[in-house]
Amino acid sequence: MSTVLTQTADIAEAVRHMAHKARAAARQLATLNGQQKNAALVRMAEGLLAGQTAILAANAADVEAAKAGGLATAMIGRLTLTPAKIAAMAAGIREIAQQVDPVGQTIEAYERPNGLRIEKRRVPIGVIAIIYESRPNVTSDAAALCLKSSNACILRGGKESLQTNQAIAAVVRKALTDAGISSDAVQVLESPDRAAVGALVTAEGLVDLVIPRGGESLIRAVVEQATVPVIKHYKGVCHIYIDKDADPDMAVNVAYSAKVDGCAVCNTTECLLVHKDIAARVLPRLAARFRDAHVEMRSDTRSLGLLQNAKLANDDDWGREFLDLIIAIRQVNSMDEAIAHIDQYGSQHTDAIVTGNIGAAQKFVQQVDSASVMVNASTRWADGYEYGLGAEIGISTDKLHARGPMGAADLCTYKFIVTGNGHIRA
Amino acid sequence: MSTVLTQTADIAEAVRHMAHKARAAARQLATLNGQQKNAALVRMAEGLLAGQTAILAANAADVEAAKAGGLATAMIGRLTLTPAKIAAMAAGIREIAQQVDPVGQTIEAYERPNGLRIEKRRVPIGVIAIIYESRPNVTSDAAALCLKSSNACILRGGKESLQTNQAIAAVVRKALTDAGISSDAVQVLESPDRAAVGALVTAEGLVDLVIPRGGESLIRAVVEQATVPVIKHYKGVCHIYIDKDADPDMAVNVAYSAKVDGCAVCNTTECLLVHKDIAARVLPRLAARFRDAHVEMRSDTRSLGLLQNAKLANDDDWGREFLDLIIAIRQVNSMDEAIAHIDQYGSQHTDAIVTGNIGAAQKFVQQVDSASVMVNASTRWADGYEYGLGAEIGISTDKLHARGPMGAADLCTYKFIVTGNGHIRA
Numbered sequence: 001m002s003t004v005l006t007q008t009a010d011i012a013e014a015v016r017h018m019a020h021k022a023r024a025a026a027r028q029l030a031t032l033n034g035q036q037k038n039a040a041l042v043r044m045a046e047g048l049l050a051g052q053t054a055i056l057a058a059n060a061a062d063v064e065a066a067k068a069g070g071l072a073t074a075m076i077g078r079l080t081l082t083p084a085k086i087a088a089m090a091a092g093i094r095e096i097a098q099q100v101d102p103v104g105q106t107i108e109a110y111e112r113p114n115g116l117r118i119e120k121r122r123v124p125i126g127v128i129a130i131i132y133e134s135r136p137n138v139t140s141d142a143a144a145l146c147l148k149s150s151n152a153c154i155l156r157g158g159k160e161s162l163q164t165n166q167a168i169a170a171v172v173r174k175a176l177t178d179a180g181i182s183s184d185a186v187q188v189l190e191s192p193d194r195a196a197v198g199a200l201v202t203a204e205g206l207v208d209l210v211i212p213r214g215g216e217s218l219i220r221a222v223v224e225q226a227t228v229p230v231i232k233h234y235k236g237v238c239h240i241y242i243d244k245d246a247d248p249d250m251a252v253n254v255a256y257s258a259k260v261d262g263c264a265v266c267n268t269t270e271c272l273l274v275h276k277d278i279a280a281r282v283l284p285r286l287a288a289r290f291r292d293a294h295v296e297m298r299s300d301t302r303s304l305g306l307l308q309n310a311k312l313a314n315d316d317d318w319g320r321e322f323l324d325l326i327i328a329i330r331q332v333n334s335m336d337e338a339i340a341h342i343d344q345y346g347s348q349h350t351d352a353i354v355t356g357n358i359g360a361a362q363k364f365v366q367q368v369d370s371a372s373v374m375v376n377a378s379t380r381w382a383d384g385y386e387y388g389l390g391a392e393i394g395i396s397t398d399k400l401h402a403r404g405p406m407g408a409a410d411l412c413t414y415k416f417i418v419t420g421n422g423h424i425r426a
Numbered sequence: 427m428s429t430v431l432t433q434t435a436d437i438a439e440a441v442r443h444m445a446h447k448a449r450a451a452a453r454q455l456a457t458l459n460g461q462q463k464n465a466a467l468v469r470m471a472e473g474l475l476a477g478q479t480a481i482l483a484a485n486a487a488d489v490e491a492a493k494a495g496g497l498a499t500a501m502i503g504r505l506t507l508t509p510a511k512i513a514a515m516a517a518g519i520r521e522i523a524q525q526v527d528p529v530g531q532t533i534e535a536y537e538r539p540n541g542l543r544i545e546k547r548r549v550p551i552g553v554i555a556i557i558y559e560s561r562p563n564v565t566s567d568a569a570a571l572c573l574k575s576s577n578a579c580i581l582r583g584g585k586e587s588l589q590t591n592q593a594i595a596a597v598v599r600k601a602l603t604d605a606g607i608s609s610d611a612v613q614v615l616e617s618p619d620r621a622a623v624g625a626l627v628t629a630e631g632l633v634d635l636v637i638p639r640g641g642e643s644l645i646r647a648v649v650e651q652a653t654v655p656v657i658k659h660y661k662g663v664c665h666i667y668i669d670k671d672a673d674p675d676m677a678v679n680v681a682y683s684a685k686v687d688g689c690a691v692c693n694t695t696e697c698l699l700v701h702k703d704i705a706a707r708v709l710p711r712l713a714a715r716f717r718d719a720h721v722e723m724r725s726d727t728r729s730l731g732l733l734q735n736a737k738l739a740n741d742d743d744w745g746r747e748f749l750d751l752i753i754a755i756r757q758v759n760s761m762d763e764a765i766a767h768i769d770q771y772g773s774q775h776t777d778a779i780v781t782g783n784i785g786a787a788q789k790f791v792q793q794v795d796s797a798s799v800m801v802n803a804s805t806r807w808a809d810g811y812e813y814g815l816g817a818e819i820g821i822s823t824d825k826l827h828a829r830g831p832m833g834a835a836d837l838c839t840y841k842f843i844v845t846g847n848g849h850i851r852a
Contacts, residue, residue: 014517027769031792042771110814116803118813119427125825126795152803204649207827209829223630228825230655246539250848343453354848365459365843369552377542377846387544387842388536399839400655401827416813417791420803422676422780424683425812 008195015199018187019206022127022152029150030124032181034101037147040179044144045090047171052086058167062162065197066134077159079134089137092391093144099390113187117419122412124150126208126305127199130393131222133214134158139168143186145393149411154207155210156189156197158214166190176399178278201226209411213394231401234395235321236266236349238379241338241364242282243355244275251282251354252289252377258352258378260293264323266395267350267382271318271328273338274303277279279331300330319345335360338422339367347369349397350382350404371397371404434621441625444613445632448553448578450598451610455576456550458607460527463573466605467523470570471516473597475618484593485562492560492586505560515563518817519570525816528835529576543845548838550576552634555626556819559640560584567596569612571819573602575837578635582615582623586639592616603780618688627652639820657827659820661747662692662775665806667764667779668708670701676782676802677708678715684778684804686719690749692821693776693808697744697754699764700729705757709733716753726756745771761786765793775823775829776808795847797823815822 029037048055059081066079066162102122109119128151132141139155146153165188173183189196201210201222210230212222219232240258242251258269274283283306290297297310298317304310307329317328318341332338342351352374353364361375372382381407384392388408396402402410455463474481485507492505505535528548535545554577556568565581572579583591591614599609615622627636627648636656638648645658666684668677684695700709709732716723716735723736724743729737733755743754744767758764767776775788778800779790798808810818815833822828828836 027795030795032730046528110812112812117808117813123795139464227649229824231826247848254848254850257852261850319447339546361845367453369453369456369549370841371843372842375843375845377624377844377849378851380851381542381844381846381849382842386542387844388538398655400657403839404842413829416798416808417801418798418803418807418813419801420675420682420807423803423807424680424687425804425806426683426687 003358004272007193011191011195012199014191015189015196016203016206017257018154018189019127019200019203021184022051022154022187026124026126028182029147029152029185032150036151036179036181037101038097040147040176040181040362041093041144041410042351043175043179044140044172045093045097047175048090048093048140048168049085051167051171052083055086055164055171056081056083058163059124062161062163068162071160071359075134075160076266077162079136081136081164085165085213092141096144096148096391096408099148099408101148107414108309114423115421116423117407119417120411120414122416123415125411125413127152127206127413129153129154129207129210129228129276131156131197131200131210131218132158133218134161136161136164136168138213139188140172141314141391142393143169145391145408145411147185148408152185152413154187154189156200159192162190162192193412197222198225201228201230204228206359211393223294229401231396231406232398234397235347236268236395237271237319237321237345237347238267238269238350238352239342240269240352240354240379241273241335242275242278243335243353243357243360245357246278246282246354246362247356248278248281248285250276252285252353254354254376254378255286256289256293258380259290259295259325259327261378263325267380267381268323269327269352270320271330273330273332275335275338276333278308278330279303279306283329285399287387294325296326298326298328300329303329321347335364339364340371342368347397349395350374352377352379352381371395380411433619437617437619437621438625440617441615441622442629442632444580444615445553445626445629448580448613449632449785451608452552452578453579454608455611458576461506462605462607463527463576464523466573466601466607467519467570470566470598470760471519471523473601473644474516474519474594476513476567477593477597478509481512481590481597482507482509484589488587488589495586497586498694501560501586505562505590507590511563514847515566518567522570522574522817522834525574525834527574528838533840540849541847542849543841545845547841547843548769549841550837551574551837551839552581553578554579554837555582555633555636555654557582557626557636557638557644558584559644560587562587562590562594563641565591565614566598567817568819569595569598571817571834571837573611574834577837578611580613580615580626582626584617588616588618600637615663623648624651627654629657630654637819647692655827657822657832660719660822660823661773661836662694662821663697663745663747663771663773664693664695664776664778665697665699665768665772666695666780667699667761667768667788668704669761669779669783670703671783672704672708672780673782673784674707674711676702677704678711680780680802680804682715682719684806685716685721685753688806689751691806693750693806694747695751695753695778695805696746697756699758699765699767701755701761702757702759705729705732709755711804720751722752724752724754729755729757735830747773761790765790768794773823775821776800776805778803778805797821824841
């Protein structure tokens with residue numbers, strides 16, 4: 001056997017060993033009540049603040065190495081922790097502690113005609129692997145949400161953030177131990193080797209779910225390797241369709257805010273579709289506001305005359321996730337054309353209609369196949385916290401299991417509990 | 427390019443073409459109301475009865491070829507249709523027509539403090555691929571359940587059943603057309619080439635879900651290739667634990683029936699775990715009844731003296747799916763030992779406890795990580811129809827999306843519909 005193969009086998013064995021420990025921890029987690037979990041969460045939050053110096057020192061070392069390695073500035077920004085960011089991480093965990101415990105909730109319960117009682121009860125999934133980039137806040141968020149939902153987790157962050165993640169995990173694991181919970185409930189996969197990820201996402205029977213968070217290439221690589229189920233969070237290419245029966249003021253405000261108030265997030269609006277009958281009433285005003293906010297407009301030929309300062313869009317500007325102060329704008333002859341555009345170019349994340357016509361709203365809601373469909377509201381509302389789900393583990397662009405913003409309850413499955421009195425099926 | 431590669435590329439192209447047609451049909455299905463779908467279902471049921479002669483002729487040709495090809499007798503049995511089986515298929519479809527329409531149901535609806543209305547609404551998944559063995563009844567069941575849930579489907583049955591499936595699909599598709607629904611909503615993948623399955627389960631963006639139904643090797647092959655999400659229906663290795671506080675009469679009746687009244691199905695009991703303190707009161711009586719029913723008992727050493735006619739179990743009898751009049755029997759010193767046994771050898775399908783002790787029942791229900799956990803009831807109750815879900819597409823042994831018996835509602839996803847009044851998130 002070659003050295004590489006030996007190493008790969010060793011890594012796979014180490015990953016399976018972690019997963020076995022995680023399973024054992026998951027069995028304990030399933031027996032905890034909400035108070036016990038919340039007590040551990042509060043200790044985690046306190047620990048992050050108390051352990052700030054060590055975490056910041058580890059992070060400084062990671063950042064220095066990343067800079068020396070030539071990591072892009074935006075990535076350095078995400079990697080870098082500050083006292084304020086750590087305080088926000090701690091505050092996020094405290095909020096999770098205050099949420100309702102999803103585990104043990106009765107989803108449905110009823111009696112069958114033969115007297116059998118059926119209960120569908122929410123229970124943890126088991127062991128969840130989370131694979132993400134060099135964003136240390138994900139380490140604490142994911143650990144807290146998995147604990148809240150009584151799942152053990154194996155965390156695999158970007159290699160540039162390893163020391164930071166180890167420092168955060170040390171705090172988290174001490175909080176677990178101090179609260180009487182196995183520290184194996186939260187483990188950090190430290191091997192930088194890609195084979196480690198491969199072993200993790202194929203550990204059927206040990207790992208129950210894989211959640212990749214990050215860019216499309218990371219997610220695709222995980223999906224292609226995985227035999228364990230994956231929930232994906234692909235990009236957001238969100239649209240607003242301004243219907244002919246829209247209130248022009250509302251349309252201008254919603255479209256403006258959906259781009260300008262947060263242009264680099266997945267629920268920002270990347271493309272405006274405007275009904276031809278209202279274009280002259282909204283596009284010039286919108287152009288003026290976008291210009292003042294330094295938004296670059298990429299327009300179809302037909303709208304150029306209504307959009308001062310716009311440039312002509314390229315074909316690949318439709319369906320593009322700009323994540324910047326850039327917006328594509330196109331006129332349509334009908335709502336059907338708008339829906340067809342969204343169907344072709346959208347990412348099934350979030351799409352909105354602005355209209356005063358209830359029939360138009362109903363049709364749009366029914367025919368647009370996206371996780372969130374907004375009526376007279378900005379696409380920026382697509383967010384677990386705004387939906388009242390509490391902190392979110394991400395926004396699923398999958399249709400299976402969880403769709404759209406995912407909170408702690410979405411990290412649960414259910415079991416059927418069937419109670420009889422000696423019932424046999426003869 | 428070699429001929430094989432060219433053929434593979436052609437097959438992949440043909441599969442993608444089918445999937446595109448299915449997507450277009452799915453868009454139409456999403457706009458249908460329950461009455462329109464039920465009218466088509468009733469036409470399907472009528473069509474199966476009216477078209478019986480052609481279906482039986484096609485089936486006779488399939489069966490003849492299968493016999494000539496040396497297919498196993500049990501498989502021939504599953505492949506062979508009779509007028510009674512066709513009547514049962516038609517009756518099953520009529521029942522599906524009478525079920526509540528899951529599509530469009532409001533799962534949750536609430537208003538946020540800022541006045542945004544959030545509705546979580548059940549909607550179809552889109553395009554579902556179903557891959558199964560040579561069981562023609564699955565063709566009509568799956569088509570009916572997918573239509574009920576407004577999903578388009580691509581059906582890929584075993585190659586031995588191709589002519590039968592084509593004959594059934596012709597009836598189904600005519601019923602769709604006659605009801606004003608695109609016949610592309612139900613398509614049969616006819617290529618016997620394995621590359622066709624590969625193309626189907628990797629058609630991301632076109633196919634939303636793959637459901638393999640059949641033996642473990644078929645399912646594993648699909649899982650390994652798939653990049654589209656898969657819901658699995660692996661084997662059932664169901665246990666009954668007879669607690670020390672069980673009523674002995676109830677324990678004997680439930681254990682006997684769970685094996686004898688249906689021994690070849692996935693929810694039959696394959697292994698009995700008996701607390702040592704009650705073993706002497708139940709095992710001899712059970713042995714007498716099992717002996718009369720010609721059930722082969724495979725016992726641990728310790729129970730041999732209590733089980734007349736039992737033979738010593740091999741190591742591989744624990745965790746084995748016999749699907750026959752065979753049962754494994756083992757004594758345990760505690761409930762913890764029973765739970766550990768189920769954890770090690772079970773298949774997370776269905777496991778039961780018989781006990782009069784409420785604390786024991788609660789602990790078992792909480793700690794046994796199975797899709798269905800029974801208290802004082804036979805494992806044989808694990809069934810979509812018995813749970814009131816209507817006809818089932820199968821029993822999921824996965825934890826993601828759907829777990830346990832899956833009905834039409836489990837072939838749905840949801841979308842968030844967010845309604846504001848010009849709400850912006852500034």
